[in-house]
Amino acid sequence: MIMFSIISMLMLTEFLSPLMNSSLLLIMNSGLLTKLGAAPFHFWFPEIMEGLNWVNCMILLTWQKIAPMILIMNNYFNIKxxxxxxxxxxxxxxxxxxNQTSLRKIMAFSSINHISWMICTSLVSFSIWLIYLLIYIFINLNIILIFKYSNSFYLNQLMNNLNYNKMLKLSLMINFLSLGGLPP
Structure with missing residues (x-):
């Protein structure tokens, strides 16, 4: 964050040439996209998710995305x-x-997919992005609470653990479909 502040101040004071300015913006946005886990800077994200418990997964999937997204929205960036x-x-x-069987990796790749939609909505409007983010957080919270409740980390465990609770199974299916883009 210190480097981000220094670069922002240099750009605001017009101390740098326009060519250097765009190069620094590219480097700064690449760093923020790495923190988001956005492709092609995503290689760390699924592996870290695989080693976390469900509470920490929830934090990484939601809370950790807010600050970098706001910083990306407030920067001038190259649309291409x-x-x-x-x-x-x-x-x-x-x-x-x-062919993923790990629920944490499935959630990580789902997050990478939703980052693309969040970036698209942030290009349109902050309020649309905020609504999208809140819906995304709510659906993720529901799914992760079900995973934590059923103590499941893989698809086969999930199906075995939810066989006797039909209501929880239905709730999980509806939330998965909503996370996939289908309306509830």
């Missing part, structure tokens, strides 16, 4: 670079989520 990030998040998250 952001479109590249959005497209790579969509493609990488879709391809990498195939």
């Amino acid at each position: 670079f952001m479109i590249f990030i959005v497209m790579s998040c969509l493609i990488v998250s879709t391809l990498m989520s195939f």
